[in-house]
Amino acid sequence: MTDKLQTALLILAVGEFSVGILGNAFIGLVNCVDWVKKRKIASIDLILTSLAISRICLLCIILLDCSTLVLYPDVYATGKQMRIIDFFWTLTNHLNIWFATCLSIYYFFKIANFFHPVFLWMKWRIDREIFWILLGCLVLSVFISLPATENLNADFRRCVKAKRKTNLTWSCRVNKNQHASTKLFLNLVTLLPFSVFLMSFFLLILSLHRHIRQMQLSATGCRDPSTEAHVRALKAVISFLLLFIAYCLCFLIATSSYFMSETELAVIFGESIALIYPSTHSFILILGNNKLRHASLRVLWKVMHILKVRQF
Template sequence: MPSLLTVFFMIFFLLESLVAMIGNGFIIVVLGREWTRCWTLPPGDMILASLGISRFFLQWTAIINDFYSYFFSISQGVLFGMVWNLPNVTTFWFTTLLAVFYCVKLSSFNHSIFFWLKWRISRFVPWLLLWSLVLSILITVLSFVKGYHILQSPVTGNYSEKTILNANIRAFQMHFFLPLQLFILLIPFFVFLVSIILLISSLCQHLGNMEHHSANPQDPRMQVHIITLKSLFFFLLLFTSYLLPLIITIIAPVSVCSSWFWIWEVVTYAGISIHPAFLILNTSKLRRALKKMLHDPQSA
């Protein structure tokens, strides 16, 4: 029987997941309706919609993986965990792509590469989303094939066979899944950091130009920079709050039966449950849709 602390954090995790799925589901529905009307979306909305979809399925697979491992089979839960890897990887890359898109669109560097990217990033977005998805699928298939090969041998009630299976699972996680996960998580995180640093540098350069020319401090371009940076710093906070617990649980895995496992799950997915609300309140299109739904529930 689970302890009261474990039950508490299980319930908390379920409520947190419900909030995340409602928020991301709202984003998907609003942008999906616009897409069905126009059969197209602006590049930024494409990324937001893709991010909402990946997070929605990430939360579902996290619930299935955690509770299946707890109540049924840890070894089969490993396979569910590899399916979870697909929305996990796409979430990281879509988040990074959104930061890169903002960085290219708003940066005011005079380098020819930035001019070239600024004019072409919008047409690149669908292809970047597609390649992010393809890369995520390839990584997931690779993990699944490798994991299935380890787990396919039948296990009877024999103690030695179960011990060997558990040892194989640990070896798979430490020598294959761990390095792969670290590569998957850290590469987009560093790209995300570089995008924020470039955007800060662009803002500082713009402020320097304003002081030199005695420009209006309420310059709209500067205001857009500041608003976007606030959004990206919030992204960074949530990115870090998701990344660090995930890396800790990969490096030092905790049993799914432990209360600490469920505490880490609550911490890890806290950002994903909060962030959709931030996006809805700070994106004019989503904010208008929410106000319309609240004032006229029949339109929802």
Template sequence: MIPIQLNVFCIIVYMLESLIIIVQSSLTAVVLGREWVRVKGLSPVDKILTVLGICRFCQQWSSMLFNFCSYLHPNYVFWYLAIVWEFINTLSFWLTSLLAVFYCIKVSSFSHPIFLWLKWRIVKLVPRLLLGCLLISCLSIIFSAMRHRITIQLKSMRHFARNSTVIERLETFQWDFSIYQQVAVLVIPFLLFLVSVVLLMTLLSQHLRQMKHDHTGHSSSSLKAHVTALRSLAIFLIIFTSYFLVILISIIGTLLDKGSWFWAWEAVIYAVVSIHSILLMLTSPKLKKALPVRC
């Protein structure tokens, strides 16, 4: 058990982080959405960021509703709020992976026909890929809804003395299936993100070494731009990997005492989310101009 003072402190930190994320996501959606309406179009990156900003806004509100409703009414199961959060979290994972894949394809210099075709078509494919991310998330949430429904039914069956062994076996199977399903839904887009970012960093490193080798004709500003890009990608990789790991540990749940460390763990998760949101905002020149300070 943690002291009540620390628990209250974690709740306050979580609320401040939630406020930051809501402001960040609102700014992203409003600025880019207004530009989308004004010029009747956006760059592919800004389109992804707009949808991602809307996702983060909805995700944070669903998180706050679920956490406080579950904390104030522990005897009730707010499974529908958990499903909303899982759906938006899965969608945000796929959108972040799509952003990394887009940058990787645009920067890559491979001569393979598939890469050349993707490089030529990726801009026009972004709306379809956004729709694909939405459909995949909808498909995964069907299994989540079934999982939550079975969990509620199994808990209600525990009140009956008959077939207690069968119920325990069903609960064990359902628990294993629940973990594998949630992990698989997040691992696939994370692996896409990981491969894309590592490949992108490798290409930029090779190009930087080549520029340093024959530095004639290359300005120092170009070298600094490559170094800055590599540093930004490394930070982005660390932050998103951290987010994936804390979500993974939260899903497994065996390492945490949810009763005592729940709010501390939520504060850790959404601290990473807020940093990740800031990094995403810095990928758009339009959002940089809207920020109150220079980045």
């Protein structure tokens, strides 16, 4: 029964992976083609492309881990292969959070209406510094991810596969305590970009509230372009917030699975649900971006035209 459930969850993960690759690859392809044509790339396109690439890598790592658990479970008894997987999973996970935070910050500076000198200066500088900000996020994520492999040695992996062996009880307890402290550190580190994300989110709501009040006082209505931009940005940010919370809960299940009775099943369940976030949020970003939305409509029209022609 457990094997059948693992297989079903793996099939679900493959479906989610395919959808996620399709959406994120579309974002990256459209922006890269536009970059080649114009020989320059807009800041928002650079952020979206970086986010899409990080999510493609995250999807690949999660699916690789799921497939390894189901198809090659003996690999979990060795430390070398799983160190590589855990390092890149932690790296892509943190990259995803930082790049999504950069996206919310960019929305905030480009759309919000504040008149503080510091805000106006950062609003003017954000386009020039966005490349270096993304590069800094990459370097910081690599630095943060290094502790993920310190205690994921062969002894720890043998503990995972040999829970019922009494002669490994003491070493397993020591390794699990080290693993728990490392995972706690990595989860606490994600609070930093998430706090910045929440701050920009609430400031964006405050900016929208102030803008609507000003429009109502001037009796010019509240559905002007600035209001529409606020609403579109908030939709993208709120969708990210909800999906990210669900992803974090599933991520905690997966990373805490070594303390559960059915380790492999808990990992596969957590990872199959966690795939929903990087798979679906890309389509929300496509619908919220004019260029990506128009490109997707053109692709759909061409696909429908080809299918219609083949029918005749």
